[in-house]
Amino acid sequence: MEKLLEFCYTKKYTLKQNDKNFCQQHAQLYTLGDKYGITDLPSIAKQKFRHALGEAIQALSISATAEPTKATKISDILAAITHVYQNTREKDHIRSIVARIPWQSAVLRAHAVVWTNFVRQTPEYALDMSIYSVDKIGKYEEYVEQYTEYNCPTCGYVWSMTHIIVGGKKFRCPDCRKEFDGEVWNGDDEGDKPGSRELDMYHCHSDS
Numbered sequence: 001m002e003k004l005l006e007f008c009y010t011k012k013y014t015l016k017q018n019d020k021n022f023c024q025q026h027a028q029l030y031t032l033g034d035k036y037g038i039t040d041l042p043s044i045a046k047q048k049f050r051h052a053l054g055e056a057i058q059a060l061s062i063s064a065t066a067e068p069t070k071a072t073k074i075s076d077i078l079a080a081i082t083h084v085y086q087n088t089r090e091k092d093h094i095r096s097i098v099a100r101i102p103w104q105s106a107v108l109r110a111h112a113v114v115w116t117n118f119v120r121q122t123p124e125y126a127l128d129m130s131i132y133s134v135d136k137i138g139k140y141e142e143y144v145e146q147y148t149e150y151n152c153p154t155c156g157y158v159w160s161m162t163h164i165i166v167g168g169k170k171f172r173c174p175d176c177r178k179e180f181d182g183e184v185w186n187g188d189d190e191g192d193k194p195g196s197r198e199l200d201m202y203h204c205h206s207d208s
């Protein structure tokens with residue numbers, strides 16, 4: 001509440017980074033700001049929260065042992081997530097921030113019991129995380145599908161790019177640096193005929 005008043009008077013607030021519930025306090029200021037319609041507080045608190053989470057995860061992952069300071073950090077993060085899920089609605093933007101926490105496997109291994117118990121008690125969070133992961137995998141697959149592979153006629157180097165090589169221009173092998181006309185590249189690549197996709201010209205970097 002003290003921080004809320006500080007913000008109302010000064011349009012900013014500061015928290016001590018070594019507070020044991022640093023992340024959670026940012027999350028609380030976000031939900032309070034939203035609840036009482038305090039202009040600018042939700043967006044400022046959200047940014048600070050995102051930053052605090054990132055730093056907390058990074059600190060945990062440097063050496064993912066369950067030493068006391070790290071145990072404090074993980075409990076702060078989990079308390080922040082709990083606060084978010086208890087005080088916001090579905091699809092609130094701050095939920096997407098926590099659903100995207102880049103947990104590292106070493107961190108999760110070091111805190112396996114705490115983590116597992118937490119997820120069991122916070123099924124909405126588990127759901128958001130899985131939705132986000134599935135979405136991420138889908139985007140990755142789309143990204144991979146856009147690539148076409150080309151084989152260098154001379155050195156056999158295989159490379160891929162999102163652009164389609166077309167005839168009438170010269171293209172250079174990224175490995176042996178030999179140049180060939182686009183027709184040669186196309187002839188070497190089965191299944192990907194020029195013009196079969198959006199033509200996005202790849203210009204030879206003749207200056208390099």
Ligand SMILES: [Zn+2]
Binds near residue numbers: 152153155173174177
């Ligand atoms: Zn080559």
